Amino acid sequence: MAVKAQNDHQPDTRKRDKRRRIFQSLWAQIAVVAPALILVIAGFVVAYQFVGPPPPDRIVMATGSESGAYHAYGKLYAERFREEGIELVLRSTAGSSENLSLLSDPDADVPVAFMQSGIGEPADHTDLKSLGSLYYEPLWVFVRSDGKPRRLTELSGLRIAVGAEGSGTRSVALALLADNGITDATASLAALDGVTAEAALQAGDIDAAIFVTSATSPRIRALLEAPGIALMNFERADAYVRRNDYLSKVLLPKGTVDLANNLPAEDTVLLAPTATVVFSPELHPALADLLLLTMRDTHRSGGLLEKPGSFPGGNFVTYPLAPVAQRFYDEGPPFLQRYLSFWAANLIDRLKILLLPLLTLLYPLFKILPPTYSWRMRSKVNRWYKELQALDDELRANSISRADATARLDEIEASVEKVSVPAGFAASAYTLRLHIDFLRRKVEEVTRDQDDAAMVG
Structure with missing residues (x-):
């Protein structure tokens, strides 16, 4: 009955040992990966501080009289913006001169406006930029x-x-x-x-x-x-x-x-003159992209005086053409906006700064972590070789008794029994145990030689 109970107990013991080894292996991996993961997360947190704010869902645009062309085109623009989930509020005015005053007034909350070319002096309004000309206004x-x-x-x-x-x-x-x-x-x-x-x-x-x-x-x-x-x-x-x-x-x-x-x-x-779109620094950059797309779709077909494709463009503007507009006319819409919706393209564009920690931290860590993990696993075994080497030196110098040497080997072996490494590193652990047995035999041989010498003497 005792033998049967012992045999029944062995499977439970093996299961516990297996679970212990799995847990210890997992913990060893976490100990290596966790610091790297914390470093990467910290990098992303820092980089996120530099991510620009999302575009607003409401914007005011100054047009002109409600019976004029500016207001009529403004309605077309508003419809396009509505499709993207943005409310484009049209503010009717007396015309371009009033629009210039509104753009120059930070309290007016009008960041963009239709304007006739030739209105105002760029030197007096250095913060204003143009998105391009739209059509001739005879x-x-x-x-x-x-x-x-x-x-x-x-x-x-x-x-x-x-x-x-x-x-x-x-x-x-x-x-x-x-x-x-x-x-x-x-x-x-x-x-x-x-x-x-x-x-x-x-x-x-x-x-x-x-x-x-x-x-x-x-x-x-x-x-x-x-x-x-x-x-x-x-x-x-x-x-x-x-x-x-x-x-x-x-x-x-x-x-x-x-x-x-x-x-x-x-x-x-x-x-x-030409009809142009002028904006102030208060305009969100993403909305400048959306305005350029809207301008292209609305005006590229031409009119009675304009050939198809001649407008919109960067010519015939009074205020300096914005760099984003110059790129648009030279290269076309940004890559993401050619294939994605406005909001999706904008989100990816805003989050691209997060590639910085990905490239500077994550990739190098992926290169470093495997050898680091291997070194850590090997070091769990190799550290005991220092103890064995020291004991071997003492045996050669006859500076340790058999009892003390045996006691130290028992301590080392007991500690090694508790060492758990993944299967890929198990060979090192078993080799260490062979070397412990080798020293144990050497202790017995040295003791036997000493006993034989004492009997002869």
Whole structure:
């Protein structure tokens, strides 16, 4: 019965020993990996401090009057932003000059705006940058005349509508009129918005009106059809372009506005600023990328005066082109945005800084950990060889008794029995036990030799 109980007890003992070895092996691995893991986590925590904030889900964009092209395009932009989960709030204004004031005011909470080129001085607004030009905005000068006006100097002494206060039309009109010697002293300059100016010109309350608007504007078509009102053909357009780098010379072929009624009736040379998008430092960088994508999708098809693919672009801007826009026009959209949604691409782009600890810590650690683990496992066995070597030296010098040597070997063997290493390093542990047995036999041989010598003596 005792033998049977002993045999029944052996499987439990083997199971406990196996569990102990597994636990000790696992603990040894943790002891090596844990410090490296803590170091890597610390690296990621530090790197995360430099991860930029996510883009806001709401942004305000200054446009223009609610009846103008800026506001109409703003609605298209807002729809695209809505698809990405961002609310683009459109703020209607008097025009580009007011938009410039809003961009320059940090309390206005307007980080981006449509702006006509030629508005403001970049030297006075060094923090503003441009995302590019969108399309031509022709300068239309309509005059009550039966002839064909060709120079602004012909408007001297007349009543002229030059655009509402705060509008881009007014800024450009006043500058070009001044270049031709026409000021408040030589003409009557009325601050009228587009709708009012059209009605006043049709009614004969003013003699001329200046507009900056698209060729598709109903206002332009109505004035081209009106009897007794003529569109100015800029015969000195090249000179204006040389003197004002924000202007372009564009040709409006006859019939472009209306083929059936042949409007205009002859090829007409116009001067044209461009519509641009300008932003302040408060604009989140990721939203600049989304704006560029929206600009491309909205304006690349061209228009009556623009060839497909000619806009948007980095030309004809007043404020310096932002580096992100330059890269966009040179290389196209960022790689991630070509294949991923806006939010996914932005998240990966923001977290790319976390590659730093991955490259500088994780990869080297993966190279170091295997040999470190091997060294640690071998050292658990090799450290006992120092004890065996010291004992062997004492045996050779006959400086230790058999009893003491045997006691030390028993202590070493008992300690080695507790050493647990993975199966891959078990050979070293068993070799150590063979060497302990070797020294044990050597102790017995030395003791036997000493006994024989004593009997002979």
